Amino acid sequence: MSLFFLSSGMFLGWSLGANDAANVFGTAVGSRMVKFHTAAICCSIFVLLGAVISGAGASETLGKLGAVNALAGAFVVAFSAAASVYMMIRLRYPASTSQAIVGAILGWNFFSNTPTDTFELTRIVMTWVACPTLAAITAIIFYKLAGFLIPFCKISLFRLDKWTRNGLILVGAFGSYSLGANNIANVVGVFVPVSPFGDVTLFGLLPLTSAQLLFLIGGIAIAVGVFTYSRHTMQTVGGGIFKLSPVMALVAVWAHSLVLFLFSSQSLEAFLRDMGLPTLPLVPVSSSQAIVGAVVGMGLLKGGRGIRWKTVGGIACGWVTTPVIAGIVSFICLSVLQNVFMQTVYDGSKIAQKQPAIIETIAPAAAPGHELPAVLLQQGAEPRS
Amino acid sequence: MSYGGILRKKIGIEHKVDAFLDLVSESGMIYRRGVESYTSNDLEAFKSHLDQIVDTERQADVLRRSIEDLLYRRTLIPESRGDVLRLIEGMDSLLGHFKGSMFRFEIERPRMRESLVKDLTELVHCVVEAVEAVTCSIRSFFKNILAVSDHLHKVSYWEAEADKLSTKLQTAIFRSENLELCESLQLSAFVRHVDAIADQAEDMADSLAIYVLKRAF
Numbered sequence: 122m123s124l125f126f127l128s129s130g131m132f133l134g135w136s137l138g139a140n141d142a143a144n145v146f147g148t149a150v151g152s153r154m155v156k157f158h159t160a161a162i163c164c165s166i167f168v169l170l171g172a173v174i175s176g177a178g179a180s181e182t183l184g185k186l187g188a189v190n191a192l193a194g195a196f197v198v199a200f201s202a203a204a205s206v207y208m209m210i211r212l213r214y215p216a217s218t219s220q221a222i223v224g225a226i227l228g229w230n231f232f233s234n235t236p237t238d239t240f241e242l243t244r245i246v247m248t249w250v251a252c253p254t255l256a257a258i259t260a261i262i263f264y265k266l267a268g269f270l271i272p273f274c275k276i277s278l279f280r281l282d283k284w285t286r287n288g289l290i291l292v293g294a295f296g297s298y299s300l301g302a303n304n305i306a307n308v309v310g311v312f313v314p315v316s317p318f319g320d321v322t323l324f325g326l327l328p329l330t331s332a333q334l335l336f337l338i339g340g341i342a343i344a345v346g347v348f349t350y351s352r353h354t355m356q357t358v359g360g361g362i363f364k365l366s367p368v369m370a371l372v373a374v375w376a377h378s379l380v381l382f383l384f385s386s387q388s389l390e391a392f393l394r395d396m397g398l399p400t401l402p403l404v405p406v407s408s409s410q411a412i413v414g415a416v417v418g419m420g421l422l423k424g425g426r427g428i429r430w431k432t433v434g435g436i437a438c439g440w441v442t443t444p445v446i447a448g449i450v451s452f453i454c455l456s457v458l459q460n461v462f463m464q465t466v467y468d469g470s471k472i473a474q475k476q477p478a479i480i481e482t483i484a485p486a487a488a489p490g491h492e493l494p495a496v497l498l499q500q501g502a503e504p505r506s
Numbered sequence: 507m508s509y510g511g512i513l514r515k516k517i518g519i520e521h522k523v524d525a526f527l528d529l530v531s532e533s534g535m536i537y538r539r540g541v542e543s544y545t546s547n548d549l550e551a552f553k554s555h556l557d558q559i560v561d562t563e564r565q566a567d568v569l570r571r572s573i574e575d576l577l578y579r580r581t582l583i584p585e586s587r588g589d590v591l592r593l594i595e596g597m598d599s600l601l602g603h604f605k606g607s608m609f610r611f612e613i614e615r616p617r618m619r620e621s622l623v624k625d626l627t628e629l630v631h632c633v634v635e636a637v638e639a640v641t642c643s644i645r646s647f648f649k650n651i652l653a654v655s656d657h658l659h660k661v662s663y664w665e666a667e668a669d670k671l672s673t674k675l676q677t678a679i680f681r682s683e684n685l686e687l688c689e690s691l692q693l694s695a696f697v698r699h700v701d702a703i704a705d706q707a708e709d710m711a712d713s714l715a716i717y718v719l720k721r722a723f
Binding site: 152153154264265267268269271272275277278279280282366367368 | 649723
């Protein structure tokens with residue numbers, strides 16, 4: 122039964138592979154710079170690596186938004202998000218898996234009467250604005266840099282073509298790794314608190330924790346989605362918003378990958394914290410938003426005339442409707458599963474004992490010498506009703 | 507074809523484009539020497555230059571087909587290959603014009619008046635220089651796009667000079683009292699045919715300027 126409940130996570134992973142792989146390699150495949158099979162193999166390998174090695178950071182934050190505490194509930198949350206994303210794929214709009222899962226979790230929160238951690242929710246929603254903006258700024262900076270370096274270094278047309286192809290594969294691999302690290306939380310994040318697995322050692326060589334095993338399964342589902350359903354999306358993403366040159370495609374994928382990495386790297390967060398600098402929240406950001414932000418940024422740099430604003434508008438509408446639809450679907454499905462199929466979709470006793478996330482998040486981040494007031498920490502240790 | 511194979515082919519194509527442009531450049535020099543031989547009544551040398559230009563055109567055709575094949579079959583420079591093919595075909599057409607003009611001399615054997623030879627030689631010089639300038643521009647387009655404009659303005663200059671000489675020659679032909687009308691018409695058509703090569707070079711330069719703009723960062 123546990124494995125059956127995990128199937129919705131697999132469905133969500135498949136949807137993410139079908140939808141988000143196009144964000145990483147769509148411009149490269151669409152412009153015929155990289156073959157689909159090369160892109161699919163590279164994407165699958167690095168998504169898996171990113172998920173297993175660095176998937177934990179963003180998952181923690183998602184867990185704080187709403188710790189879905191019953192396997193059937195997690196099943197519905199993942200299914201609702203997957204169904205919303207699949208619907209958007211069918212409508213040919215690059216949906217956001219991150220937004221879908223957040224919407225679905227909020228649907229579960231409403232259904233189970235769990236108070237939503239508004240601090241975490243605000244942090245996540247803020248990144249929905251920050252992510253495309255940051256991607257646009259990054260793309261503009263790197264495109265300007267490329268515009269200076271390429272003519273300055275007198276790179277010939279064919280050599281530039283060769284380097285761009287290599288660059289698209291390298292940056293695509295980095296993007297796939299970041300996608301796996303950042304978005305695996307969307308796929309199996311809700312199953313982490315209710316994981317049916319224990320710690321295992323694969324082939325007697327590779328020790329994996331129960332969460333890492335979930336990430337591995339989710340990563341495989343993403344890879345299957347990449348191979349089976351992303352070809353068409355990849356081929357249409359290339360010129361959907363703005364006709365990109367191969368160099369622009371490279372810069373777009375680089376900006377997208379960098380932004381995803383910034384929002385998922387625990388090491389970078391630790392480094393910034395050690396240096397006393399402000400850290401970026403480790404939240405699952407939308408790779409669709411990142412790539413759209415990067416493409417629109419470069420389109421604006423070119424004067425904005427070539428941007429298909431109608432398509433951008435449609436995508437932006439999708440960003441609003443996806444979490445709403447996922448939330449409604451989640452709420453309805455939870456109701457059906459609980460009342461018709463008599464399944465436990467949430468554990469009321471665990472909700473009462475849920476630890477507040479705000480203090481957990483702030484306390485370790487507080488700079489040395491600036492300890493949080495004892496009262497606050499004491500409050501944080503108390504169960505929240 | 508493996509990915510490494512594609513990269514190896516691309517290095518090959520770079521040399522092929524270079525070799526093709528060398529042939530176009532050479533054909534201009536052969537054409538100039540051929541016309542000089544004809545106007546100095548050295549028909550044997552002219553015939554030798556005609557054979558040379560036919561051979562050059564054949565080699566260029568082989569290279570052109572090979573470049574087209576590589577660009578399309580191996581999907582190299584997918585974004586620019588349409589423009590690149592138009593450039594290559596345009597240059598091939600210029601080479602064809604040189605050959606056609608030489609054949610016209612060979613077939614029609616026009617009687618060149620002493621008074622016209624100097625201007626005709628000068629016209630051929632301007633035409634060859636216009637083609638040479640467009641060849642340099644295209645080389646820069648492949649190697650260093652910023653240098654294209656250094657050569658493009660020369661094309662316009664030589665084309666304008668060729669127009670002036672063409673007008674001067676045609677005026678001289680039709681105002682000459684010792685030329686029959688049929689002879690005047692034949693020589694005038696010759697001059698227009700030679701001048702048309704510079705016009706085509708200028709058209710290519712205009713297209714190239716647009717391709718450069720399209721690739722601007």
